Amino acid sequence: MKTIATARIEGPEAIGDAEIVQLENGAFQLQLKEFWVAQGAPDVQIVFSKAQDGVISESNIRFIAKLPAGTFNQNFEIDHLSDFEQMKTLIVYCKQFFAHFGHGTIERVI
Template sequence: MLNKDNVKKIIYSAIGALVILVTVYLVSPLFISTEINEPLPPNINSSVAFEEFSKMNEDERVKTARNMTNEQKNQMLVQFAESGNNSRLDEDMNINISAESNQSSGTATFVGVNDGIHNAEGTAKIIPLSNNDSILRLENLKVSNGPDLYVYLSTDKGGSDFVNFGKLKANNGNQNYNIPSDTDLSKYNTVLIWCKAFSVLFGSAEFKF
């Protein structure tokens, strides 16, 4: 039989365990990290959604885009294309071109996706310099406006293996990008204009070396 002391011990132990469980339950939210990435509602006013999306930083746009439907993405890209926020850059060829290169060791023509949303046209050139470096020059470039457009030298049009040249400087005009000296141009032979936010191709130019 349990004496009074044992009964008290059992009761105190039960109360102590209950207190610990309640404390853990109440305090645990302070130590549990949570994350949510809700898509923009499908019925939200498109101009409001576009303005909100435009104000996000690049990482926020990438996270938000992961949870958007293809229809929402396309609607957003149409808004970007029609926004009128086009930019132009015309960089001069004020660089030391190798005399033996005849100014270009490779030329390729951009082919856009041409679906009315993702488009690109112009010419890409690999130009050797006198110091044995090379540049990627995009000439007469005209790309549909979009969020977070990047320039890649890739192994294919899928953007699975690429050299990142950074953000597209402008979606119109002529621009130069330094090619890292260790880049294997026989492998990375396709220029991509890639939308990082939505992971979609706008246009590509493949060199035939």
């Protein structure tokens, strides 16, 4: 396994560490570690964004996964993402209410 990039997500409703890794079989994965999402919001998602400042816009985000509430470690396959090189941030938000929970800048390792 090789780390491609990292990000520290911080905000009022989400916090934790993220790693984008390439597995031995060549697949890519987003790994969330010691991640926390606030309770009570419906439809919380994590997305990649082309915006450096974490602004959510339908034209600049790429869906990764829905997130549970609470504290967790979880991995998500991201092989569907053909434009990863253009992505600047990871954002956690509630899609239903368009509420920003937190974001972090993607720091490329290689």
